[in-house]
Amino acid sequence: KRRNYPPGPTPLPFIGNFLEVLKYEAGYQAFTNWRKQFGPIYTYWLGPFPFIVISEYERMKETFVKDGDAYTGKFGLEEATDLFRGGKYGIIDTTGETWREHRRFAMHQLRDFGVGRDLMQSKILLEMSFLAKDIENHKEGEVKVQEMFDIAVGSVINQFLFGYRFDEERLPELRQLKALVKLQMEKASDPKAIALCFPWTKYLSIGNDFRELLIQVRGQFWAFFQRQIDEHMKEIDFDQDESKDYVEAYLKERRKRKAPVGEKEIFSNENLMNILVDLWFAGLETTSNTLTWAIAYLLNNPEVQEEIHEELARVIGSDREIIMSDKNDLVYMNAFINESQRCANLLPVNLAHVLEKDVVLNGYEIPKGTGVLAQISTVMLDDKVFPEPHKFNPKRFIEDNGQLKKVDELIPFSIGKRQCLGEGLARMELFLFTANLLNRFKVKPGRAGPPSLKKRMGVTMCVETFTCLFEPKTY
Numbered sequence: 126k127r128r129n130y131p132p133g134p135t136p137l138p139f140i141g142n143f144l145e146v147l148k149y150e151a152g153y154q155a156f157t158n159w160r161k162q163f164g165p166i167y168t169y170w171l172g173p174f175p176f177i178v179i180s181e182y183e184r185m186k187e188t189f190v191k192d193g194d195a196y197t198g199k200f201g202l203e204e205a206t207d208l209f210r211g212g213k214y215g216i217i218d219t220t221g222e223t224w225r226e227h228r229r230f231a232m233h234q235l236r237d238f239g240v241g242r243d244l245m246q247s248k249i250l251l252e253m254s255f256l257a258k259d260i261e262n263h264k265e266g267e268v269k270v271q272e273m274f275d276i277a278v279g280s281v282i283n284q285f286l287f288g289y290r291f292d293e294e295r296l297p298e299l300r301q302l303k304a305l306v307k308l309q310m311e312k313a314s315d316p317k318a319i320a321l322c323f324p325w326t327k328y329l330s331i332g333n334d335f336r337e338l339l340i341q342v343r344g345q346f347w348a349f350f351q352r353q354i355d356e357h358m359k360e361i362d363f364d365q366d367e368s369k370d371y372v373e374a375y376l377k378e379r380r381k382r383k384a385p386v387g388e389k390e391i392f393s394n395e396n397l398m399n400i401l402v403d404l405w406f407a408g409l410e411t412t413s414n415t416l417t418w419a420i421a422y423l424l425n426n427p428e429v430q431e432e433i434h435e436e437l438a439r440v441i442g443s444d445r446e447i448i449m450s451d452k453n454d455l456v457y458m459n460a461f462i463n464e465s466q467r468c469a470n471l472l473p474v475n476l477a478h479v480l481e482k483d484v485v486l487n488g489y490e491i492p493k494g495t496g497v498l499a500q501i502s503t504v505m506l507d508d509k510v511f512p513e514p515h516k517f518n519p520k521r522f523i524e525d526n527g528q529l530k531k532v533d534e535l536i537p538f539s540i541g542k543r544q545c546l547g548e549g550l551a552r553m554e555l556f557l558f559t560a561n562l563l564n565r566f567k568v569k570p571g572r573a574g575p576p577s578l579k580k581r582m583g584v585t586m587c588v589e590t591f592t593c594l595f596e597p598k599t600y
């Protein structure tokens with residue numbers, strides 16, 4: 126079978142190349158080694174499934190961008206999808222009409238909610254002011270950085286989805302949900318997860334604890350989301366065109382599109398529940414983790430913080446609020462955020478797609494249905510584009526003439542038709558939170574010293590939990 130695919134590492138029976146990915150702590154190195162050994166296109170096996178890995182930017186453009194439709198299919202382990210989602214629903218795991226319609230609808234709602242405009246800016250800045258107040262209330266104490274960003278970013282996404290933020294009263298809810306996400310993220314990289322590639326393993330009790338965890342996590346998430354939907358249903362005014370949040374807009378659209386009896390319902394309760402999971406997970410974890418990584422890199426590179434403060438003093442010069450129209454003037458700040466995203470490199474293995482039609486890659490005829498991976502993490506560690514790729518160096522994003530350098534290979538939001546749909550929101554959050562936080566505070570290591578930069582593998586890379594000090598800046 127392997128002869129039909131581009132050459133790659135030798136897979137072990139049943140397991141494929143999965144263990145080799147886990148062998149290297151951070152999950153990137155195996156892919157970097159394979160790229161060096163086999164070139165930018167090779168075959169990687171996850172259990173019994175071959176994936177054609179594309180690990181060079183130009184090759185990704187030729188495939189995922191130029192022949193975009195062919196690469197929009199989505200790979201999913203049927204058993205895992207059934208256990209966690211109850212079937213093929215939502216955005217992240219669907220293809221065809223369900224995916225297209227829901228992706229379009231979500232992007233439309235994000236626009237209506239003000240992404241890219243003043244409306245969303247004011248919501249993020251409001252969260253920023255709560256965050257700053259929280260820090261000031263800590264007085265001499267150390268701040269838990271990840272939790273601080275979880276509350277701020279979680280509140281932004283929760284406002285969008287359900288219309289409320291995580292205030293003091295709602296915080297236990299966020300903590301409970303976050304603990305579930307963390308558990309699931311960690312378990313997803315457990316070698317036992319491979320059992321889900323082989324549904325028969327459940328009869329041998331292999332991986333059953335992982336299956337039970339999926340059911341348990343799903344139950345708790347579902348209960349939370351169903352509660353939100355029920356509360357919206359009690360209050361909704363279907364005659365009112367404007368909606369205050371995503372759930373309300375979806376429920377109205379569902380009613381508008383009600384399919385005749387016997388026909389497939391696209392806007393359904395199952396899809397709504399799964400989209401809420403998708404947006405809640407994708408919207409919180411990624412952005413909050415990136416912001417936490419940014420602070421961790423800052424604490425390990427004090428000279429970077431000095432440059433940031435020098436630029437803020439020169440360009441802003443007061444403790445006024447920084448807004449999106451300041452972004453182009455803050456070159457070093459942008460470079461710092463770019464480098465934080467590149468080094469955080471959140472997805473060691475990108476979300477897996479499948480081919481929607483037959484294609485030819487490196488002279489091999491690859492049939493529709495085969496797995497394909499746009500391996501963005503390898504591109505962001507490419508030493509030809511980013512010399513000394515493991516070194517944190519924002520200056521690599523600054524031209525000799527002082528302008529911000531556009532580097533095409535910086536692709537943390539992926540590439541092609543399934544590129545991250547929350548990119549606009551994430552970019553606003555990364556800039557507004559980072560710039561305002563650092564304009565108001567100096568970040569200093571806590572008693573334990575600068576945080577570890579060791580990556581904790583999950584679906585996205587997490588930082589080891591750390592605390593630090595925020596010293597108010599004087600003007």
Ligand code: HEM
Binds near residue numbers: 477543544
């Ligand atoms: C720093 C923050 C973020 C990063 C680095 C990030 C990264 C990514 C990546 C790499 C993908 C995979 C694309 C692919 O399949 O090739 C993705 C997909 C996705 N992201 Fe994000 N993301 C971020 C923030 C967000 C936010 C804030 C939201 C929600 C508002 C979001 C929602 C989604 C969704 C729904 C998908 C699936 C899109 C589809 O399959 O069509 N993401 N993201």
